[in-house]
Amino acid sequence: MRVLGIETSCDETGVAVHDGERGPLAHRLHSQVDAHAVYGGVVPELASRDHVRRLAPLVEAVLAEADTPRELLDGVAYTAGPGLVGALLVGATFGRSLAWALDIPAVGIHHMEGHLLAPFLEPDAPDFPFLALLVSGGHTQLVSVTGLGAYRTLGQSIDDAAGEAFDKTAKLLGLPYPGGPELARLAEGGDPSRFDFPRPLLGRPGLDFSFSGLKTAVLYAREETPADDSRDADIARCFEEAVVETLVAKCRRALRQTGHKALVVAGGVGANRRLREALQGMTEKEQVSLHFPRLEFCTDNGAMIAYAGHRRLAAGEGTDARIEVRARWPLDSLQPPTGDSAPLSA
Amino acid sequence: MSVLAIDTATEACSVALASEGRVWTRFEVAPREHARLCLPMIESVLAESGTHREDIEWIAFGRGPGAFTGVRVATGIAHGLALGLGVGLYPVSTLAALALRGIREEGADTLLCCLDARMGEVYWGVYRRDDVHQRDDKGQPRLLGEEQVLAPEAVSAPGVKLATALGVGRGWSAYSEDLRRALGDLPGSVQADRLPMAVDLLSIAEAQAASGKSPQSPEEAQPVYLRDRVVKEKPR
Numbered sequence: 001m002r003v004l005g006i007e008t009s010c011d012e013t014g015v016a017v018h019d020g021e022r023g024p025l026a027h028r029l030h031s032q033v034d035a036h037a038v039y040g041g042v043v044p045e046l047a048s049r050d051h052v053r054r055l056a057p058l059v060e061a062v063l064a065e066a067d068t069p070r071e072l073l074d075g076v077a078y079t080a081g082p083g084l085v086g087a088l089l090v091g092a093t094f095g096r097s098l099a100w101a102l103d104i105p106a107v108g109i110h111h112m113e114g115h116l117l118a119p120f121l122e123p124d125a126p127d128f129p130f131l132a133l134l135v136s137g138g139h140t141q142l143v144s145v146t147g148l149g150a151y152r153t154l155g156q157s158i159d160d161a162a163g164e165a166f167d168k169t170a171k172l173l174g175l176p177y178p179g180g181p182e183l184a185r186l187a188e189g190g191d192p193s194r195f196d197f198p199r200p201l202l203g204r205p206g207l208d209f210s211f212s213g214l215k216t217a218v219l220y221a222r223e224e225t226p227a228d229d230s231r232d233a234d235i236a237r238c239f240e241e242a243v244v245e246t247l248v249a250k251c252r253r254a255l256r257q258t259g260h261k262a263l264v265v266a267g268g269v270g271a272n273r274r275l276r277e278a279l280q281g282m283t284e285k286e287q288v289s290l291h292f293p294r295l296e297f298c299t300d301n302g303a304m305i306a307y308a309g310h311r312r313l314a315a316g317e318g319t320d321a322r323i324e325v326r327a328r329w330p331l332d333s334l335q336p337p338t339g340d341s342a343p344l345s346a
Numbered sequence: 347m348s349v350l351a352i353d354t355a356t357e358a359c360s361v362a363l364a365s366e367g368r369v370w371t372r373f374e375v376a377p378r379e380h381a382r383l384c385l386p387m388i389e390s391v392l393a394e395s396g397t398h399r400e401d402i403e404w405i406a407f408g409r410g411p412g413a414f415t416g417v418r419v420a421t422g423i424a425h426g427l428a429l430g431l432g433v434g435l436y437p438v439s440t441l442a443a444l445a446l447r448g449i450r451e452e453g454a455d456t457l458l459c460c461l462d463a464r465m466g467e468v469y470w471g472v473y474r475r476d477d478v479h480q481r482d483d484k485g486q487p488r489l490l491g492e493e494q495v496l497a498p499e500a501v502s503a504p505g506v507k508l509a510t511a512l513g514v515g516r517g518w519s520a521y522s523e524d525l526r527r528a529l530g531d532l533p534g535s536v537q538a539d540r541l542p543m544a545v546d547l548l549s550i551a552e553a554q555a556a557s558g559k560s561p562q563s564p565e566e567a568q569p570v571y572l573r574d575r576v577v578k579e580k581p582r
Contacts, residue, residue, distance in 0.1 A: 045576040045577075046576065048415070048418060049418075049569075049571075052418050052425075052568070052569060053568060055422075055425065056428075056429060056563075056564035057564075057565045059429065060429070070430060070432075086414070089415060089418060089422065090422050091422075093381055093421075093422030093423045094422040094423075096385065096426065097422065097423040097425075097426030097430065098426035100385055100399075100426075101399060101426065103399070322382040323381040323384070323385065323419075323423075324381065324382060
């Protein structure tokens with residue numbers, strides 16, 4: 001079965017073709033980051049306009065690269081939420097109508113399910129059940145995954161997402177938007193012992209996160225410390241340490257609590273090198289396997305939507321001709337595919 | 347030969363299918379329901395007319411101006427259908443469709459089309475009836491000057507005899523007094539409750555096709571928003 005996947009939930013246009021036997025055949029991403037950078041954040045109307053301009057040519061390019069004439073497609077999957085409604089509608093109207101024209105099934109996919117299943121795009125895919133850490137600019141969540149569509153959120157950020165904290169702290173340090181990766185670069189040369197930033201909620205039981213206080217601590221540290229050659233690099237390093245330590249500690253706690261033997265990390269912050277190293281160390285000690293999708297599948301992409309769509313379509317699920325998207329959509333409300341008889345492994 | 351038109355640029359969602367000289371239509375005023383309604387409406391005109399989706403030769407869609415999201419719903423659906431069916435597209439102005447409705451229903455020669463653009467502005471287009479005919483209609487709208495987005499008190503209709511002109515579109519109910527002041531008077535008649543209909547888009551696209559204009563690819567067939575200043579704060 002060959003499925004086209006379309007992702008337009010925020011500011012990246014992602015398109016991919018997934019083949020049930022051969023895996024991802026082609027995937028492309030058009031990022032709008034530069035267009036929004038001048039405004040210091042995503043402008044929803046501009047994002048929607050760009051998706052509409054880019055999507056059809058991107059789909060044609062990906063179909064050509066995958067050597068898949070449209071008649072060879074067996075299904076279409078598109079992100080149906082959560083996200084920016086205007087942006088989601090571009091992918092959903094296009095994808096659903098394309099499937100209708102080809103008389104093949106279509107399915108609307110939960111964006112975070114796409115991230116959760118992204119490790120299955122890799123050769124070292126985990127088995128169910130596993131623990132997933134979703135860390136991006138919009139989400140910080142620990143999810144117990146016991147099967148396709150069987151998700152339980154164990155903890156999440158009660159204020160800023162981890163990626164958001166990275167971006168906001170970068171802004172405080174005068175780094176250009178989106179500042180997360182810039183901040184990580186600056187932190188490379190920093191002294192991890194110079195500032196003692198809080199590890200929010202770490203001392204308390206539970207698996208929730210809070211990152212907004214950390215940002216405030218950074219603000220004060222910068223105001224109170226006279227500028228020297230390494231101040232900002234040291235702040236960046238200590239901030240990163242605080243975030244990484246918090247994430248790793250909560251992952252450890254969740255692994256022990258659930259007894260899951262595999263940890264999957266997804267979302268843009270999953271690209272952070274220090275987080276990867278720290279999780280590597282922790283999971284080795286805990287004797288748990290660690291799974292990262294490759295970097296381009298950590299951030300928003302079409303391949304994960306094509307994969308999730310393939311799993312659901314192969315199990316007989318599909319949406320009718322009414323096109324619907326959802327700005328909000330609790331992950332825990334998802335269900336296994338209707339009429340699922342497929343085995344749980346990839 | 348069958349041809350299809352869809353429009354979701356305003357509060358109305360409508361489709362029209364022409365096949366073998368006959369036309370089937372659906373029209374519903376349903377704000378924010380367009381994405382849910384549009385494909386089922388197409389299915390229903392295909393079923394009623396006994397047409398197969400593969401018989402569709404080209405698709406016309408309302409490319410704006412209008413509600414941004416609504417314009418993109420029609421565009422996204424049209425792009426997806428075009429790629430899936432391997433057919434071309436005719437993007438048609440929402441204001442021109444409104445003008446043709448005025449010609450078709452009222453036999454007007456001069457049309458002042460006006461849609462509420464929110465933020466204290468209107469979408470504005472002045473049209474005259476041209477003696478180009480599709481099937482047995484009364485002529486086609488020809489744009490005088492340009493389509494504009496502007497404050498209602500800034501509209502103008504140079505060279506137009508207001509007494510014989512027809513005002514069409516909901517801008518006329520939202521900003522009647524401002525428009526009257528800008529023009530010096532109200533047009534001889536006003537149909538403020540009229541919304542664009544896919545059947546008129548279809549007729550305009552048929553006239554374009556008949557005059558030799560080729561349909562476009564999705565990449566070429568893009569929305570026309572008119573309002574391009576969509577961010578309040580300036581770029582930093």
